[in-house]
Amino acid sequence: MTTMKSSKRNALNVRAALIKSVLLMVLMCVTGLVLAHGERNQEPFLRMKTLHWYDIKWSVENDSTIQVNDLVEMTGKVHFFSRWPEVINKPSTIFLGNATPGPVFVRVETYLDGVPMIQSTGVEMGHVYDFKVILKARIPGRHHVHPMINVESAGGLVGPGIWITVAGDADDFVYSITTRTGTEIANLGSYAVPNVIKWHAIWATVGVLWLLWWFRRPLIIQRYLLVKQGSWDQLITNNDRKIAATLIVGIIVTLIYANNITKEKYPRTVPLQGSKAHVDVPVNKYAGMVTVKNLSAEYYLPGRTVTVKAKITNNTNSPIQLGEFTAANIRFVNHSVPAAMKGVDVGYPDELVANDSLKVSDQTPIQPGETKILDIEATDVAWETERLSSLLNDPDSSYGALLFFYNAKGERIIEEIYGQIIPTFID
Amino acid sequence: MKLTTNEATLLSAVTTPNSEAARIARGLDMFVVAILFFAIIAAFHIHIMLTVGDWDFWVDWKDRMYWVTATPMLLIFIPAALSYPFMMRFGLPIAGTLCAFCLVLGEWISRIVGFHLWTYFPYSMIWPAIVLPGLMLMDLVLLLSRNLFITSIFGGSAVAFAFAPANWPILAPYHEPVVHMGQLVNVADMIGYSFTRTATPEYLRFIERGTLRTFGGESTLISTGFSGFVCMILFFVWWKIGEWLTNLGTIPNVMKKHVGLGDDDDEK
Amino acid sequence: MAVTHDEVGQAKAIAPFKFNLKPMIMGMIVLAIIFGGARWYQQWAAWDYGLDATDPMFDKYWMTFFWAEIVIEISLFFTFVGYMWLTRDKHLNNVKPREELRRLMLWVSMLVVYAFAFYFAGSFYAEQDATWHQTVVRDTSFTPSHIMLFYMSMPVFIIIGFTLFFYAITRLPFFARKISIALVLVVCGPFMLLPTVGYNEWGHAFWLMEEYFTVPLHWGFVFFGWTIIALSGVLIQVMKYMVELLPKVLNEKGELTS
Numbered sequence: 001m002t003t004m005k006s007s008k009r010n011a012l013n014v015r016a017a018l019i020k021s022v023l024l025m026v027l028m029c030v031t032g033l034v035l036a037h038g039e040r041n042q043e044p045f046l047r048m049k050t051l052h053w054y055d056i057k058w059s060v061e062n063d064s065t066i067q068v069n070d071l072v073e074m075t076g077k078v079h080f081f082s083r084w085p086e087v088i089n090k091p092s093t094i095f096l097g098n099a100t101p102g103p104v105f106v107r108v109e110t111y112l113d114g115v116p117m118i119q120s121t122g123v124e125m126g127h128v129y130d131f132k133v134i135l136k137a138r139i140p141g142r143h144h145v146h147p148m149i150n151v152e153s154a155g156g157l158v159g160p161g162i163w164i165t166v167a168g169d170a171d172d173f174v175y176s177i178t179t180r181t182g183t184e185i186a187n188l189g190s191y192a193v194p195n196v197i198k199w200h201a202i203w204a205t206v207g208v209l210w211l212l213w214w215f216r217r218p219l220i221i222q223r224y225l226l227v228k229q230g231s232w233d234q235l236i237t238n239n240d241r242k243i244a245a246t247l248i249v250g251i252i253v254t255l256i257y258a259n260n261i262t263k264e265k266y267p268r269t270v271p272l273q274g275s276k277a278h279v280d281v282p283v284n285k286y287a288g289m290v291t292v293k294n295l296s297a298e299y300y301l302p303g304r305t306v307t308v309k310a311k312i313t314n315n316t317n318s319p320i321q322l323g324e325f326t327a328a329n330i331r332f333v334n335h336s337v338p339a340a341m342k343g344v345d346v347g348y349p350d351e352l353v354a355n356d357s358l359k360v361s362d363q364t365p366i367q368p369g370e371t372k373i374l375d376i377e378a379t380d381v382a383w384e385t386e387r388l389s390s391l392l393n394d395p396d397s398s399y400g401a402l403l404f405f406y407n408a409k410g411e412r413i414i415e416e417i418y419g420q421i422i423p424t425f426i427d
Numbered sequence: 428m429k430l431t432t433n434e435a436t437l438l439s440a441v442t443t444p445n446s447e448a449a450r451i452a453r454g455l456d457m458f459v460v461a462i463l464f465f466a467i468i469a470a471f472h473i474h475i476m477l478t479v480g481d482w483d484f485w486v487d488w489k490d491r492m493y494w495v496t497a498t499p500m501l502l503i504f505i506p507a508a509l510s511y512p513f514m515m516r517f518g519l520p521i522a523g524t525l526c527a528f529c530l531v532l533g534e535w536i537s538r539i540v541g542f543h544l545w546t547y548f549p550y551s552m553i554w555p556a557i558v559l560p561g562l563m564l565m566d567l568v569l570l571l572s573r574n575l576f577i578t579s580i581f582g583g584s585a586v587a588f589a590f591a592p593a594n595w596p597i598l599a600p601y602h603e604p605v606v607h608m609g610q611l612v613n614v615a616d617m618i619g620y621s622f623t624r625t626a627t628p629e630y631l632r633f634i635e636r637g638t639l640r641t642f643g644g645e646s647t648l649i650s651t652g653f654s655g656f657v658c659m660i661l662f663f664v665w666w667k668i669g670e671w672l673t674n675l676g677t678i679p680n681v682m683k684k685h686v687g688l689g690d691d692d693d694e695k
Numbered sequence: 696m697a698v699t700h701d702e703v704g705q706a707k708a709i710a711p712f713k714f715n716l717k718p719m720i721m722g723m724i725v726l727a728i729i730f731g732g733a734r735w736y737q738q739w740a741a742w743d744y745g746l747d748a749t750d751p752m753f754d755k756y757w758m759t760f761f762w763a764e765i766v767i768e769i770s771l772f773f774t775f776v777g778y779m780w781l782t783r784d785k786h787l788n789n790v791k792p793r794e795e796l797r798r799l800m801l802w803v804s805m806l807v808v809y810a811f812a813f814y815f816a817g818s819f820y821a822e823q824d825a826t827w828h829q830t831v832v833r834d835t836s837f838t839p840s841h842i843m844l845f846y847m848s849m850p851v852f853i854i855i856g857f858t859l860f861f862y863a864i865t866r867l868p869f870f871a872r873k874i875s876i877a878l879v880l881v882v883c884g885p886f887m888l889l890p891t892v893g894y895n896e897w898g899h900a901f902w903l904m905e906e907y908f909t910v911p912l913h914w915g916f917v918f919f920g921w922t923i924i925a926l927s928g929v930l931i932q933v934m935k936y937m938v939e940l941l942p943k944v945l946n947e948k949g950e951l952t953s
Contacts (some may be wrong), residue, residue, distance in 0.1 A: 088904075095628035101746055102546045102830035103622035116608035118620050120630035128685055139547050141742065148832075150628035155904040156832045170547075175621065178606040179614060188618055189549030192600035196554045200531065203559040209527045210563065214521050218441065219456040221941075223517040225438040225933045230428045235518030236570060244520075244567045251560050251567075255592040262596045269602035271646070272490050273612045274636035301495065302666050387749065433938050439947040446949025448713060448941070451796075454714050455937075458803045459930065465810035469817030470923035476822050477917045480908035484825060505924065512927035516934075533818040541823030545738060546830050624829040625905035633909075668924070675880070675928040677873035680864065686871050689785040 024210035042157075044388045045085065047328040051149060052079040053159035054326060058145075060164060066137050067149075069167035071108065074098070074133045074147050078159065081400055082126030083418045091154035092122040092345040093276070098133050099148035099158045102339035104166070105135035106175055113279050127284055128414075137166040138173045142330035160209065160329045160352050164206035181268050199258070210247070213240075286413050289316050290405055294419030295373065297399060301425050305379040306399070310417060311373055319365035320413060325358050325378050328388055332358040339410035354380035365408075397421055454659035464527065470532040471505045471526050475534075480625070483534065485543070486552050486601050487619025489594070491646035492635035498556060499587035499654045500661060502527075506562050506668030507583070507662045510569060516673065523562030523586075531555055552618045557597065561589035566661070575666060583662030584655035591647050697839035701878040712793075715801055722855075729851065730815045731842050736760070741827070741839035761842045768850040775858040783865035786925035790868060792943035793953050798866050798932045799936065802859065808899025809855045811887060816848035817920060828906040836896050850887045856882040884922020891915035 006119075056076035060066055073286050080091055096110045096117040110117040111132040123129060133147050146161030175188045183193045226235050291313040298307045323340025325332040333340050335357035344353055361375035382388070400418040407413070430438060440448035475483065478501045482494040509522035534555035568582035588657045601615040612620070620629070635646055641648070680688075737745075744756040784790065790798075820843050827840035837846075860882045863870035870878065898912030944953050 022484060055465075093630045095630050096626060097625075098623055099451070099625055099832060101742065102625060102826075103548055105623065107619045107623055108621070111608075112578050116610050118608060118612055118616070118629075120628065148625070150630070150905075152630055153904060155906075156625055156628075158832060166675045175642055177495045177607070177614075177617065180611070183600075183603055185614070188614075188621060189551055191614065191618075192552045193554070195598045195600060196550075199557060199593075202527065203557055203593070204531065204937070206526050207563060210524050211509045211521060211528065214519060215456075215460060216438070218452060219519070220459050220517065221437065221452040221455060221932075221934065221937055222441050223519065225430065225434055225441075227516055227940075228428060228434060229430050229438070229517050232518065234574070236520070236573075241571060248564060248567050248571075251564055251589070255560060258596040259592050262599045266599040266603060269599055270488060270604045270611065270613045271602065271644075272632070272634050273610075273616050274490075274632070274634050277610075333669055385749075399545075409526060418556065434944045436942045436947045437938055437945070440941070440945045440949040441945075443949035445953045448945045451712055451800075451941075451945075455803065458800075458807055461807040462803075462810045462926065465814040466923050466926055467806070467812070469813040472818040472918040474820050474917050476825065476908055477913040477920075479907055481824060484822075484908070493779055498759050506805070508921075508924045509927065512931065516927075516931060532823070533814070534905070536820060537822035539821070540805075542826045545823065546826040547743070548826065548829070574899070579701030608789075626828045627830055631841070631905055631907055633907075669927065672877065672880070672925045673927040673931055675876040675925060677875055678879075680871060680874045682864065683787075683871055685785070686783055686865055687788050688868070689788070 007105070009300060034175055043153075043394045043396075044328060045394050045396045045398050045400075046088065046154070048155070048388070048400070049081045049083055049085050049092075049191075050088075050151070050154065050403045051157045051159070051331060052081065053077070053147065053328060054079070054331075054404075055343075056147070056160050056348075056403070057345065057355070058162050058347070060162075062162040062349050064273050065165040068137050068140060068166060068170060068173050070166075071136045072105070072137065072139045072145065072164060074131075074135070074145070076147065077128050078147075079128045079402060080123055080125045080417075081418075082228045083400060084125045084417060085396075089151065089182070089365050091149075091151050093120055094123060095120045095150045096131055097148050097150065098135055099146040099161065100135070100143055104137075104139040104141060104143050105145065107133070108136050108139050109134040112277075113282060115277055115279045118276060119273065120180070121279050123279065126416075129279065129282060137164075137168075137177065138175075140164075140166045140168055147404065154413075156259065156330075160349060162347075162349055166409050176340065176417055181266075183202045206247075206251075207407075213243070266337035279404055286415060287324060289413045290314060290320065290403075290415045292403060292415045292417045294417050297419050297421040299383075299421055299423050303379060304381055304383045305377055306383065306421070308376045308378075308401075308417065308419075310374055310376060312366060312403075314366040314368055314370055314406065316413065317368050317408040318406045319362070319367050320405040321365050322358070322360050322374065322376065323400055323406045324401060325376060326404070327378075327399065327401035328386065330354065330382045330386055330388070332381065333381065334358040334360055334363075336363055337406055339406040339412070340404060342410070343404070343412075351382065351385070354378065354382060356380065365380060366405075397423075451629050459612075464529060467505070467526055467529040471530045472533040472537075474505055475501060475530060481633070482536075482554060483555050485584075485619060485624070485627070485632075486554070486598075486615040488632050489556070489598055489615065489635060490634035491599075491631075492650050493555075493633045495591050495647055495650035496654045497559060499590045499651075499659050499694045502558055502562065502590075503565075503583060503586050503658050503661045504665050506586075510566075510578075510662075511666050512673040513670075514573070515670075516571055523564075523566040523569075523582075523615070527559040527562040531558060548622060549618070552622055554597070556590075556592045558580065558590070560593045561586035564589055568691035575663065579634035579663040579666070586659045586662075587651055587654035590654070591651050596695065644658040653655065703874040706874075709953065712796065712951060714804070715797070716804065719804040719807055722805065723811050726808065726812055726815070726851070730819070730848070733847060738838060739886040745839035745873055746831050747878075748837070749903070757839060757842055758837065761837055761846055763858070764842070764846050768847075768854065772854045772857065775854055776861050779858055779861035779865055782893045787866070787871050791953070792940055793951075795868065795940055796944055797942065799893075799933070802867060803933065804863070805875055807853060808857055812848070812852035812855050813923070816844065816852050816885075816888070817923075820848045825906075825908045836899075836926065845892045846891065849885075849892075853886045853889060856885060867936075868933070869939065875929065875932050877932060880922040880925035881929055884919045884925065887915055887919040891919060897935050 059073040113129050142165045144161045147159040148156050152157045170423045177185050294312040295309040323334050323337035332354045359377035366372050405413040436669040441452040479498045482488045488553050506526040513519040513522040538553045542548045564585035565582035569578040602613045740756045744752040824840040894915045903910050
């Protein structure tokens with residue numbers, strides 16, 4: 001008895017241990033993988049050294065409501081970082097679009113530096129491109145709407161987004177176009193669908209009838225034994241053969257006929273277009289105006305603060321001040337620089353702008369020709385919520401950001417900064 | 428071939444009309460049909476979606492080169508493998524037709540319930556290809572010839588040869604030219620551009636992008652010809668794989684003593 | 696051989712064979728409710744709480760669901776498979792043919808349920824995953840689609856498959872005497888779809904960042920999907936079983952003899 005009980009208990013223990021270890025394994029997978037994917041979950045060192053979006057404007061305000069069929073326009077600039085991560089492809093093949101939950105908006109027009117982006121294109125690193133994306137509301141709901149650029153091998157890299165509520169009825173959505181051959185398509189989403197269903201139904205009917213022709217007979221046991229007996233005359237009758245021959249002819253004739261009438265109805269077609277759009281490399285108007293060198297950078301964990309020591313040389317003719325530090329769509333603005341404060345539009349998503357001012361150790365302007373070493377401190381909970389702090393888990397502890405300088409006239413000069421970043425774990 | 432006594436008894440029993448045996452056999456038929464129906468949808472569909480799925484999902488992937496070349500090749504695997512047991516063990520030349528029907532049914536359910544009702548993709552973008560004529564021709568050739576080689580050559584290639592003609596009547600309207608933002612595209616391109624796929628951008632499409640060598644736009648014909656050739660070989664290979672999987676044997680059961688079977692029960 | 700009146704009388708007393716369809720129908724109804732309910736849950740919770748894995752609501756509505764699945768499925772697996780083993784027939788050398796036929800038919804009918812479950816994993820929820828990837832930027836391995844596909848649909852057919860396997864080797868002498876390789880493939884091949892998720896996630900994390908369904912790192916699923924072709928092997932073995940078994944309960948006129 002005792003042995004039985006103890007062996008039962010042992011078995012239970014073994015089972016519990018097994019379940020525990022499986023759960024533990026799954027848990028390890030969860031924690032490991034959650035930090036390794038997607039928009040917020042893309043590794044910070046990749047996000048900070050790929051695309052920097054700025055001057056983003058939406059034709060509607062954050063959290064506003066629009067109707068089905070209303071248009072939304074997103075414009076702004078996107079900077080392709082020159083220290084592009086080695087581990088992903090250079091942006092020689094990219095596609096401009098929108099990060100929305102799928103087709104809840106229809107993409108009406110997209111332009112990169114004025115060039116239509118219906119095709120993919122390639123860009124040069126270290127350059128800034130203007131983009132424009134026009135969307136049309138299709139499915140009601142509260143949606144997060146971002147501009148996005150897909151980079152071959154890296155996937156979608158998402159710009160800052162706002163919330164838009166689409167009201168109305170999805171059935172009211174229309175998107176009409178006229179083809180070059182004069183066909184008027186009332187609604188692109190349902191165009192030529194009845195024809196698709198018709199042909200599917202025709203072939204499915206033929207198939208089902210043919211299957212029923214066989215299924216009506218005793219199938220499995222009898223036919224298995226008849227095969228063994230070699231009674232093929234009973235298995236496949238003359239009648240079957242005649243019908244099969246007729247069907248072969250019928251199918252071929254139907255295919256030929258269907259293609260002939262299709263040719264008559266659509267005499268002019270073009271294949272899918274697979275070319276690449278060409279965008280001229282824009283001139284980097286800020287080239288050489290300011291020299292920025294990262295001396296050291298630290299991430300102070302308990303305080304959610306990034307501190308950068310940088311050597312900055314002003315090569316322009318007028319004094320400049322550091323107005324903004326931006327990394328991975330989070331903006332840290334120096335509140336004591338009015339021109340920088342003006343750059344933050346009303347309606348820009350709050351969660352992407354740090355509450356506290358960017359702290360700069362020396363707020364006096366950097367004079368023409370002068371070199372200064374500045375301590376820059378960017379503090380915000382966004383490091384955590386946008387998961388940038390997870391850079392401590394990355395195989396490459398480096399950061400990248402843009403620095404916005406302003407001169408007395410309010411003109412802006414943008415320069416990249418990048419380097420190693422070192423964590424501080426304790427107070 | 429002569430049947431064993433048991434087999435002869437059983438054949439006589441199940442062929443007696445309205446007998447208990449015939450009723451039991453018919454019941455088994457129904458179960459087997461149901462099993463095959465669901466299992467084929469699942470197996471054939473997962474095979475197709477993960478090998479040539481993107482071409483099948485999206486109208487702006489349905490090109491003259493990869494779609495026409497690859498789809499028939501991948502379509503033939505499972506129907507060819509099942510043709511062996513269906514035909515050689517049960518005298519049923521319907522594996523291709525059954526597979527085609529099951530696949531397209533599974534696809535339509537997924538496109539309606541998943542692609543359209545869940546994630547709002549429009550039907551013009553997500554219709555599946557027609558695959559039945561080719562696979563049915565394959566069956567019919569097998570029925571008439573009852574010969575592996577003839578079916579490989581004529582039946583296998585029929586899957587490829589019928590593919591583009593079966594689909595052009597539904598695809599052609601989507602290949603009408605459109606000018607959008609001053610760019611020439613076709614309606615399918617336009618649909619793909621308009622209805623956002625966040626993770627499958629334009630450049631990810633495996634489509635014909637030109638080679639200087641497609642001989643005046645005969646891409647579809649060239650693709651079909653190549654596909655037909657590969658299909659001939661694949662039919663043969665997969666028929667053999669089907670044969671192997673049908674005739675799998677057994678391995679010893681080390682636990683059989685726990686269910687009251689001894690070593691001498693092996694030969695029963 | 697002359698048939699005596701007694702024998703005729705006995706033959707009449709033999710009850711006709713009844714197909715027990717209840718377990719199959721119940722099984723399919725339960726599965727339809729589970730899979731239909733899951734699909735309804737997706738429609739309701741995926742759009743509102745399933746788009747951002749860093750959102751606390753995602754934890755509440757999706758990760759809780761995920762953990763519940765894991766716990767329930769592991770429990771059900773051991774319950775069902777354990778039940779089959781613990782309540783096994785310990786005298787398989789001595790089963791009456793009529794009882795054997797009943798068990799075989801029940802087992803075959805439950806294969807319909809297995810195939811039905813496999814349909815949801817291999818077709819319904821699998822292809823649906825392709826479309827959910829087009830609504831979000833992949834940000835976790837546990838999307839509203841994956842939670843239903845990898846961690847619900849797949850375990851469900853795995854539980855059914857293993858249960859049926861154990862039914863066969865504990866109640867059907869033909870499958871207990873020797874293990875059918877075809878049956879092992881039909882159960883273990885689809886089972887391997889779940890471990891293949893490891894390859895899939897590794898690939899998406901380190902190798903191919905973009906979502907198209909035909910990427911090579913999905914081909915593990917394809918390979919193990921092929922094993923279902925071995926159903927034909929199982930079918931042939933069932934035929935051999937029938938040839939062995941049915942003549943014990945039927946005469947050549949097709950009448951039941953026991």
